[in-house]
Amino acid sequence: MADFEPNCPLPLQYDRIVMAHGGGGRLMQQLLDTLVRPVFRNPVLDQNHDSAVVEINGTRLAFTTDSYVVKPLFFPGGDIGKLAVCGTLNDLAMSGAKPLYLTCSLIIEEGLPAADLQRILESMQQAASEAGVLIVTGDTKTVDRGKGDGLYINTAGIGLIGEQVNVNPSAIRPGDSIIVNSDLARHGIAVMLEREGMNFEHRIESDCADLSGLVQELLQNGIEIHCLRDLTRGGLASALIELASASRYEFELGESALPVREDVRAACDILGFDPLYIANEGCFALFVPESQTEAALSVLRRHPLGAQSLAIGRVKSACSQGRVVLQTPIGVGRVLDLFSGEQLPRIC
Amino acid sequence: MSLQKAFRDPAAAKRLSAAIAAITTRPWNIMEVCGGQTHSIIKYGIDQLLPEGVNLIHGPGCPVCVTPLEYIDKALAIAALPNVILCSFGDMLRVPGSRQDLLGLKAEGADVRIVYSPTDALEIARKHPNQEVVFFGVGFETTAPTIGLAAYQAKQSQLNNFSLLACHVRVPPVIEALLDSPDNRVQGFLGAGHVCTIMGCGEYVPLAERYRVPIVITGFEPVDVLHGLYACIKQLEEGRFEVENAYRRVVREHGNPAAQQLLRQVFEVVDRNWRGLGTIKHGGLALNDDYRDFNAERRFSVDAIATQEPVACRSGDVLKGLLKPSECSEFGVRCTPEKPLGATMVSSEGACAAYYRYRRLQHG
Numbered sequence: 001m002a003d004f005e006p007n008c009p010l011p012l013q014y015d016r017i018v019m020a021h022g023g024g025g026r027l028m029q030q031l032l033d034t035l036v037r038p039v040f041r042n043p044v045l046d047q048n049h050d051s052a053v054v055e056i057n058g059t060r061l062a063f064t065t066d067s068y069v070v071k072p073l074f075f076p077g078g079d080i081g082k083l084a085v086c087g088t089l090n091d092l093a094m095s096g097a098k099p100l101y102l103t104c105s106l107i108i109e110e111g112l113p114a115a116d117l118q119r120i121l122e123s124m125q126q127a128a129s130e131a132g133v134l135i136v137t138g139d140t141k142t143v144d145r146g147k148g149d150g151l152y153i154n155t156a157g158i159g160l161i162g163e164q165v166n167v168n169p170s171a172i173r174p175g176d177s178i179i180v181n182s183d184l185a186r187h188g189i190a191v192m193l194e195r196e197g198m199n200f201e202h203r204i205e206s207d208c209a210d211l212s213g214l215v216q217e218l219l220q221n222g223i224e225i226h227c228l229r230d231l232t233r234g235g236l237a238s239a240l241i242e243l244a245s246a247s248r249y250e251f252e253l254g255e256s257a258l259p260v261r262e263d264v265r266a267a268c269d270i271l272g273f274d275p276l277y278i279a280n281e282g283c284f285a286l287f288v289p290e291s292q293t294e295a296a297l298s299v300l301r302r303h304p305l306g307a308q309s310l311a312i313g314r315v316k317s318a319c320s321q322g323r324v325v326l327q328t329p330i331g332v333g334r335v336l337d338l339f340s341g342e343q344l345p346r347i348c
Numbered sequence: 349m350s351l352q353k354a355f356r357d358p359a360a361a362k363r364l365s366a367a368i369a370a371i372t373t374r375p376w377n378i379m380e381v382c383g384g385q386t387h388s389i390i391k392y393g394i395d396q397l398l399p400e401g402v403n404l405i406h407g408p409g410c411p412v413c414v415t416p417l418e419y420i421d422k423a424l425a426i427a428a429l430p431n432v433i434l435c436s437f438g439d440m441l442r443v444p445g446s447r448q449d450l451l452g453l454k455a456e457g458a459d460v461r462i463v464y465s466p467t468d469a470l471e472i473a474r475k476h477p478n479q480e481v482v483f484f485g486v487g488f489e490t491t492a493p494t495i496g497l498a499a500y501q502a503k504q505s506q507l508n509n510f511s512l513l514a515c516h517v518r519v520p521p522v523i524e525a526l527l528d529s530p531d532n533r534v535q536g537f538l539g540a541g542h543v544c545t546i547m548g549c550g551e552y553v554p555l556a557e558r559y560r561v562p563i564v565i566t567g568f569e570p571v572d573v574l575h576g577l578y579a580c581i582k583q584l585e586e587g588r589f590e591v592e593n594a595y596r597r598v599v600r601e602h603g604n605p606a607a608q609q610l611l612r613q614v615f616e617v618v619d620r621n622w623r624g625l626g627t628i629k630h631g632g633l634a635l636n637d638d639y640r641d642f643n644a645e646r647r648f649s650v651d652a653i654a655t656q657e658p659v660a661c662r663s664g665d666v667l668k669g670l671l672k673p674s675e676c677s678e679f680g681v682r683c684t685p686e687k688p689l690g691a692t693m694v695s696s697e698g699a700c701a702a703y704y705r706y707r708r709l710q711h712g
Contacts, residue, residue, distance in 0.1 A: 016452065016455045016456065017455060018451045018452060018454070018455045019451065019454075019455075020442075020451065026685075026686060027686065030686075196464060198464075256358070262350060262352075265352065266352065269352065271464075272438075272439075328391070328392045328393050329356050329357075329358045329361070329392070329570070330356075330358050330361035330362070330365075330392055330393065330394070330397060330570050331358060331361075331362070331397075332392065332393025332394075332396045332397065333393070334391070334392075334393055334706050335706070337704070337705050337706075340442075340685045340686050344438030344439045344441060344442065344462065345437065345438035345439070345462060345464060346437070346438065346439050
């Protein structure tokens with residue numbers, strides 16, 4: 001120890017894309033900010049929301065697309081087809097839009113059983129018809145065996161935005177309540193446990209669901225929605241950090257108030273994951289004026305997808321960078337930060 | 349109340365922090381050895397509940413952080429070979445070697461896989477009999493038995509396409525090295541609870557006696573950590589220096605004899621280079637001669653790789669408790685989790701990474 005030398009490697013730069021570039025964390029933000037946005041730069045893209053809002057002949061439309069590469073194709077609580085419909089419907093709903101039409105592009109790996117494909121397509125149709133939307137166009141490609149995980153699906157969607165609706169990070173105001181409609185991290189954990197073949201006493205099911213009906217209920221009941229964000233990749237923490245930085249406010253959350261089911265929390269503890277950073281597929285964060293908190297909660301709780309809704313925090317004062325402060329269970333404040341890429345399971 | 353909730357109970361935490369404040373009469377430097385405890389301390393803000401002058405020093409107990417650079421380079425060299433599947437615990441994949449990390453190599457086409465258990469790697473070897481499957485095993489006495497079991501099962505079933513790149517480290521020798529260091533500031537230790545689950549408490553008794561330091565075996569939830577701190581400060585205040593088990597619901601006096609037997613069967617104690625600390629006498633475990641055929645270093649002739657590490661960061665000072673991560677001039681400037689200068693910034697349990705994630709924005 002006396003002849004001790006501090007030894008460290010040189011810093012690294014990735015000159016190729018790594019998986020973490022798609023993980024919903026800081027590396028993905030960097031990829032978008034340094035490679036994607038500068039190339040396509042335009043005012044609509046710069047809205048930087050789940051959907052683009054475009055105006056055509058006085059009508060405002062929400063327009064979005066998403067690709068689905070989930071492994072395994074079937075998981076407790078859903079499958080890639082249901083996910084591909086609900087995920088895109090939710091992106092439209094987060095702009096306050098009523099979804100109308102979807103597309104469906106399939107990239108199929110040679111060898112996929114036709115019966116599996118049929119089951120997935122029927123699942124897509126079921127989710128679409130429950131939401132009252134039509135899948136009206138699409139595309140099919142096949143790739144050699146070994147070039148894909150059975151099936152990748154891309155869906156795009158358009159929806160109509162009502163006249164008085166302005167759901168956007170720029171509408172967030174100090175004092176707003178932050179509400180979530182269900183418990184956190186369930187989708188990511190359900191898929192991971194299925195993929196890794198880890199069995200618990202009972203299966204944890206994904207929360208995969210279409211939230212557009214729930215959003216329409218809020219709007220029809222006169223709730224003044226300032227902002228909505230669905231908590232997919234990167235989970236609650238990443239979504240709120242992004243919104244705090246876009247709106248330049250401090251958000252305050254109470255960690256004890258955050259709804260995480262006991263079995264999900266236990267799975268996270270075993271794997272060394274933080275549930276606040278794990279994906280949901282049927283959960284949003286809703287920003288409403290404080291005066292409307294109770295009204296919003298009562299509308300939400302009347303709907304099956306909002307039965308567990310609760311207020312988890314609020315928007316505080318402006319701050320230069322925007323930040324999210326979590327009050328830990330033992331009463332200490334801690335600032336949440338983006339993960340670099342994906343969470344990796346810990347050694348011990 | 350579930351077990352988990354009970355050990356994160358705010359009321360219990362407040363009671364313990366008040367009890368700590370009540371017995372503390374002067375400043376103390378206490379080291380939590382284990383990275384899991386560091387993570388918990390920073391995540392829950394436990395250090396902010398302590399009286400003025402009680403200083404927590406984050407020790408060298410993150411296996412990812414202390415794995416020497418040459419072993420990352422060996423793993424990279426093996427993974428780059430054709431026909432090799434390299435399996436590893438997740439958080440080793442982002443640790444930079446001298447030129448890249450395993451995730452970067454994976455992006456270039458290497459077959460690198462995350463497994464949750466070394467025995468999963470055995471399954472992969474059985475499924476791919478025409479490929480070489482290598483498990484990159486690091487960690488303290490906690491993980492060593494699982495890797496030992498994989499080696500044992502591979503030998504029993506003559507699974508000859510499986511081998512281990514094993515670089516294990518032991519806690520007692522590093523505590524001894526820290527206490528022997530002329531600039532040692534540590535007055536009491538929180539012992540690593542899960543290491544003691546395997547090894548028991550006995551090997552710490554000579555250390556506590558010889559160096560006159562209390563060693564309190566401690567768990568990982570906020571209430572566990574506070575309980576350990578209370579017991580450690582109480583001993584310091586009373587001038588006692590005993591090995592105390594404050595994690596009785598998990599740790600038995602003699603540990604896990606079956607796991608210890610397996611360790612003796614598969615490994616031998618060796619001197620080991622710890623990243624940031626240099627060579628620690630008896631500080632490691634390596635596969636013994638009976639298992640030489642399953643030693644990936646021999647099989648792939650990478651035992652000659654010895655990496656000269658550039659002097660670029662002060663993680664050694666952090667690991668020794670001479671420097672808080674946020675006191676380092678590179679912290680958050682040239683050194684971030686995306687571009688770590690040192691491994692303490694890479695692993696989620698590294699002290700620098702914990703500070704970066706949970707503290708960097710605190711005073712914005």
